[in-house]
Amino acid sequence: MMHNKSKAIQDLYPDELAHCYGCGKNNLDGYQLKTYLVGDETIAHFLPDEKFTALPGSVYGGLVASLLDCHGTGSAAAFVCVQENINLNEVETIPVRCVTASLKVDFKAPTPMGVELKLRGKLQSIEGRKIWVDMTLSADDTICATGEILAIKIKD
Numbered sequence: 001m002m003h004n005k006s007k008a009i010q011d012l013y014p015d016e017l018a019h020c021y022g023c024g025k026n027n028l029d030g031y032q033l034k035t036y037l038v039g040d041e042t043i044a045h046f047l048p049d050e051k052f053t054a055l056p057g058s059v060y061g062g063l064v065a066s067l068l069d070c071h072g073t074g075s076a077a078a079f080v081c082v083q084e085n086i087n088l089n090e091v092e093t094i095p096v097r098c099v100t101a102s103l104k105v106d107f108k109a110p111t112p113m114g115v116e117l118k119l120r121g122k123l124q125s126i127e128g129r130k131i132w133v134d135m136t137l138s139a140d141d142t143i144c145a146t147g148e149i150l151a152i153k154i155k156d
């Protein structure tokens with residue numbers, strides 16, 4: 001069953017696993033990325049600080065990759081919850097932990113500085129503990145990067 005709008009996945013990680021530099025709610029120096037399940041896709045937004053400059057006016061590719069990394073693992077956890085009929089609005093923590101085994105990033109266009117970036121994730125497939133998610137990172141209506149992640153559900 002799909003949900004209309006979820007709590008942020010990362011806000012449902014238990015405190016002892018919420019220190020990730022990219023998406024941990026307890027890492028005050030980190031990006032604190034928030035991934036939401038909306039219908040059958042996942043969405044996140046991020047406005048990079050100017051310190052993440054690559055060429056003047058454009059965003060450093062390593063930041064783009066790390067946003068896709070964290071949006072990818074968050075998305076994978078969300079899609080597993082959907083498969084397991086866990087309603088993200090009815091739980092305090094999610095019992096699903098996913099880490100990145102593989103991440104592919106294609107840089108399609110310079111990512112402009114000063115624009116809120118939008119990340120979208122779509123489930124490609126789930127096979128046992130392996131979850132593949134396709135992603136895009138856009139600025140305004142331009143897709144600046146695409147990503148494909150293989151996330152692995154950690155054993156209990």
Ligand SMILES: CCCCCCCCCCCC(=O)SCCNC(=O)CCNC(=O)[C@H](O)C(C)(C)COP(=O)(O)OP(=O)(O)OC[C@H]1O[C@@H](n2cnc3c(N)ncnc32)[C@H](O)[C@@H]1OP(=O)(O)O
Pocket residue numbers: 013017020022023069070073097098099100101102128129130150152154155
């Ligand atoms: C604590 C939670 C916090 C979770 C809290 C959330 C934190 C947010 C995380 C943010 C994102 C990150 O940066 S995560 C940090 C970066 N990632 C990591 O540090 C992960 C390092 N790697 C590992 O720990 C390990 O390799 C794992 C967990 C990914 C897999 O080890 P495993 O559990 O022993 O499983 P294993 O049998 O090896 O692999 C399972 C299946 O996946 C396949 N597989 C494994 N790796 C790959 C690969 N690179 N490319 C293709 N396929 C692969 C295997 O062939 C196998 O397929 P088959 O034979 O079953 O068909």
